[in-house]
Amino acid sequence: MKAQRLSLIALSFAALVAGNAFAADPAAAKTREQVRAELAEARATGNIIANSEVHMTERELFPGAYENVTVQAAAPAAPAAPAVTTGKTRAEVLAELAEARRTGNIIANSEVSITERELFPGAYAAQDTMQAGQPASSTAQAAGTTVRQ
Numbered sequence: 837m838k839a840q841r842l843s844l845i846a847l848s849f850a851a852l853v854a855g856n857a858f859a860a861d862p863a864a865a866k867t868r869e870q871v872r873a874e875l876a877e878a879r880a881t882g883n884i885i886a887n888s889e890v891h892m893t894e895r896e897l898f899p900g901a902y903e904n905v906t907v908q909a910a911a912p913a914a915p916a917a918p919a920v921t922t923g924k925t926r927a928e929v930l931a932e933l934a935e936a937r938r939t940g941n942i943i944a945n946s947e948v949s950i951t952e953r954e955l956f957p958g959a960y961a962a963q964d965t966m967q968a969g970q971p972a973s974s975t976a977q978a979a980g981t982t983v984r985q
Contacts, residue, residue, distance in 0.1 A: 939963070 866874075878884040882895030882902040895902045924932075936942040940953030940960040953960050 875884075879894075882898070883893055886892055886894045886897050933942075937952075940951060940956070940963075942952055944950050944952045944955045
């Protein structure tokens with residue numbers, strides 16, 4: 837019983853000391869507005885963690901999106917006009933997606949980056965032989981099945 841009491845006292849004393857050791861330094865404290873401004877700057881410059889598993893910033897993952905962004909240490913300037921980005925239209929992206937699904941070049945397992953074609957080669961063997969100009973009867977042989985007559 838005495839040992840439990842002593843350990844309880846020691847544990848509570850250690851908790852009190854540790855709580856004061858981890859308290860924030862009042863001289864280095866920031867206001868909410870300062871923290872929000874830092875967050876906005878980090879988002880604008882790409883210096884915010886995008887992928888917590890590999891600890892990569894937005895700038896490291898998407899360097900093209902942050903080519904013309906410079907870190908502003910001075911006061912923020914007036915808001916600029918929104919940047920116009922040129923890229924693919926929605927129809928072009930949907931057409932590419934449909935083509936990737938048709939050919940099996942779409943990721944089936946994102947953990948190991950295996951495509952549908954690699955995962956199910958038999959499903960796309962007929963497509964390969966038709967593109968090569970082989971007759972349909974050899975399609976089954978290309979897929980690895982035996983044709984019996």
